[in-house]
Amino acid sequence: MTDLHDFATAVPTDFREWVQGRPAEPELSGDDWLARLPHWTAECADAWDLRADGPVWHGVCAVVIPCHRAGEPVVLKISWPHEEARLEHLALQHWAGRGAVRLLAADPSHWAMLLEPLQHDRNLNDVNLLEACEVIGGLMRRLDRPATPQFTRLSDEIDRWIPLCRNGSPLVPRRLTEQAASTLEGLRDGCDGRLVHQDLHFENVLAGEREPWLAIDPKPLSGEWAFAVAPLLWNRWTEATRADNLRAHLRLRLGVVAEAAGIDEDRALAWSLVRLVTNALWEAQEPHPGQTELSQWITVAKAMTE
CATH class of the missing domain: 3.30.200.20 (Phosphorylase Kinase; domain 1)
Structure with missing residues (x-):
């Protein structure tokens, strides 16, 4: 053509x-x-x-x-x-x-x-997992800058997510939804103001000519970078399922990214729990919830709490 x-x-x-x-x-x-x-x-x-x-x-x-x-x-x-x-x-x-x-x-x-x-057929799925996490953490540092007023604020999303978590779902463990609602209350202060790529996972980083790796498809918001770690936990899922200790494996991913990005690991852990639980709740609201997806959200959320 x-x-x-x-x-x-x-x-x-x-x-x-x-x-x-x-x-x-x-x-x-x-x-x-x-x-x-x-x-x-x-x-x-x-x-x-x-x-x-x-x-x-x-x-x-x-x-x-x-x-x-x-x-x-x-x-x-x-x-x-x-x-x-x-x-x-x-x-x-x-x-x-x-x-x-x-x-x-x-x-x-x-x-x-x-x-x-860019090389659309070459992304960070092709790179050693921990090295890929370090690359993404480094990109978070480079992309960090103040957000302009046009972007949705993360604090406004909190106002939607707290009722979602409090209402819960029979398909999602109540202890997780209650913990997510409580966690959200404590995350509000300081959660806005940085231009964040909220979907920065392994397939959204492609190889380039002028730089080795570049981010694509940002789904931007005004937030904090600790919010952006969660997608690295539910992607490359097959490698997680092969781990001897799922919790240790996922916490290692989170820690490597947080260190490379220079973000607070505890806040990254808290935001990851919230995103996993809300993902599960949205899936549970579908007319025909995907059981595989629902099980994955819940499994990773439990690994963030246990």
Whole structure:
């Protein structure tokens, strides 16, 4: 494919099937978004003078198209409209390529960004686990900077999560939900103000040309970096299940990241418990909760408390 105006047939089938029939987001339903996607892609191609250069690939919530602009390789990313992606371009603008993928241009009305190319098939899953944790801790240090007022504040999320935990669910142990609610009350002070990548796990760090590793897909908020450690506990799960002592294995991950990032290990532990319990509660609210996911959230949460 060389012409982004022919994009209609290029969306990967598995991604199309994931989007189709999804309920309406604040912007569009899944079917409406797919219908508009070829037009949006063509408009971005015209505005940024792009020529496609290779097959379309995708993450969980976006399509990504390798392109050329004036002979230089670039990447066009168009996200499924959802709240966590709304200010992704602004976070990347603030980081300006220091520890994160470089933003070249953005069109928020189309949920589109033009980015530097990275090696999308090489991430930190390919690196020794503890070395990968150190890399991510180092990226946390590099990405740390004051948050601007546009970003959601972590303290505002606390106001939503405390009632969620107090209401609980028959599918989630009550001692965990009560401990999470109590923990949240003690985390409010000092939890806002830093621009945080809240989904900085192993697959969201890709190999680059100008730097060995760069963060992608930030899902930004105004918070504290201790909040960002939790995804490193539930990813690369197979390695955790093979550990002789799950609790020791997960606590080692947390400790390595906290030391490399220069963050307080106790707060990282507390925030990890909260995120695991709230994940379990949200899963429990689904019409057909995934038992595998629910069991994993609960298992890791217990490892944070025992």
